[in-house]
Amino acid sequence: MHPPSEPVAALTAHAVRVSFGDTTALDGVGLVVARGRLTVIVGANGAGKSTLLEVLAGAREPSSGRVETHGSSRSFVPQRAAVGEHLPLTVRDVVTIGAWGRTGPFRRLRPADRTAIDDALRRLDIVDLARRPFGILSGGQRQRALLAQGLARGADVLLLDEPTTGLDAASAKLNRTAVAREIERGATVVCVSHDQRLIAAADHVVELTDGRVVRSGVEGVSFERERAR
C-alpha cells in the first residue's frame, strides 16, 4: 500500500511546454499521473487539455520538457480519430488494430488477443456492429468503436480525449463503465472531460488555464465542491 501523498507514478510530466508558432498551448506543466487511478483533466476550451493528453500519450513531442513513462505502455484514444474513415475497415478490424499494440502490426492473433477483441466489442455493446464498415457508423458508434480499440490494446495507461462527449445517456454510461472496469483491472486512466460524473469519480482532477495547471486535487468530489463555492 502506498499512502495517497506518495502515489506510484505511471507517467510524470516535467516542465512540459508546447508552442504552436506564437501560441503557447502548454506553459511548463508538471504532473504526476498516479498508477491505477483515474485522472481527469478539466478546463475551458483552448486551455491546453488535448495537447497535454497528446504529450502524455507520446503522440506529440513537447517543445521543451519531457514525459517519463516509468516503463508504462500507453493507449491513446483521440477525440476525433481519422482511423479508417475512408478505408474498407470493419468495426472488428478497427478494434483489431488495438490488439496489434499487443502483438505487433499485422501479426497473427493469439487466442488471448481474440478474447481481448471480443471482450472490448462486448463491453462497448458493439458486437452487432462488428461486421459493419467503420466509415458508415454514426458519431457515437464510432466513439465506442475507438474506445473498444483502446481497450483491446490492454495497455498500462489508457488516455481518452472526451470519451463521453456527444453521446446519448446510455452510450456515455457504457463508456464510463468501461473506464471504471479499466481502473478495476489495475490500469491507469487519464481523461480529458467535461462530464460531471467522470469528474466526480476521479481520484485526481487537474485543471488547466492558459496552458498552466491552476488546480490539482486528489478528490474529484471535494474539488468540484471547492469550485462551486
Ligand SMILES: Nc1ncnc2c1ncn2[C@@H]1O[C@H](COP(=O)(O)OP(=O)(O)OP(=O)(O)O)[C@@H](O)[C@H]1O
Ligand atoms: N495543431 C495546432 N496548431 C496550432 N495551434 C494549436 C494546435 N493545436 C492546438 N492549438 C492551440 O493550442 C491551444 C490549446 O489547444 P487544445 O486543443 O490543447 O485545448 P483544449 O483545452 O483541448 O480545448 P477544447 O476544450 O476546445 O478541446 C489553443 O489555443 C489551440 O488553438
